[in-house]
């Protein structure tokens with residue numbers, strides 16, 4: 001059982017859910033003049049009212065205190081001092097390729113395909129020599145493999161022609177590569193070059209929102225909120241701790257709250273402890 005820490009009594013800035021939202025309710029409450037028969041307008045307004053109520057039922061979180069965030073990451077660190085990403089790779093180039101291949105696919109599925117691919121194509125030159133058609137054969141078990149094969153060949157070409165065959169070290173350059181977006185850049189900057197970036201995948205997005213630590217409607221919002229609240233000393237590994245927490249403990253369908261090391265800090269109203 002995770003131990004409790006004392007919480008600051010201040011810092012609650014959450015607004016009361018649904019306060020001041022009246023227009024839909026007023027419409028539904030208009031007096032009926034047809035001897036009690038439900039008008040389509042009133043019925044429709046009621047339905048809209050229900051939907052609005054459901055939307056406003058999204059959890060409102062009290063911002064985590066700095067002490068709470070520090071304590072959460074202290075516990076993650078204690079449980080797993082050197083967290084590792086699970087995408088197998090041999091060097092920055094194969095890491096970049098693995099991340100590009102992992103879009104909408106599992107790390108395990110990508111690893112299965114790249115175990116045979118990377119030993120023969122661990123540089124942009126070798127990947128180009130392999131060619132798109134043969135590359136497709138190696139990765140055909142991965143979703144969207146045709147597009148991904150095209151992108152990997154195109155990014156290998158670009159690395160050779162514009163970056164001397166090396167993986168660049170800046171976000172802008174990484175994001176300019178075919179098939180690479182912000183998440184890819186963040187993973188490569190973090191894992192290959194030791195920069196304290198926060199890549200938000202589906203697991204990090206869920207944990208950030210569910211716990212209330214860094215709520216956001218988009219991955220970018222969650223990323224920026226996490227960067228804002230996580231103490232610098234934990235930033236290098238924070239991305240892996242959160243991914244592993246989401247993958248093995250805070251599962252999408254059945255979170256394992258009973259064994260969760262931050263279950264006393266988590267603000268999810270549906271947590272099971």
Ligand code: SF4
Nearest residue numbers: 250255257260263266
């Ligand atoms: S208590 Fe449950 S919902 Fe909250 S972080 Fe832990 S596993 Fe996830």
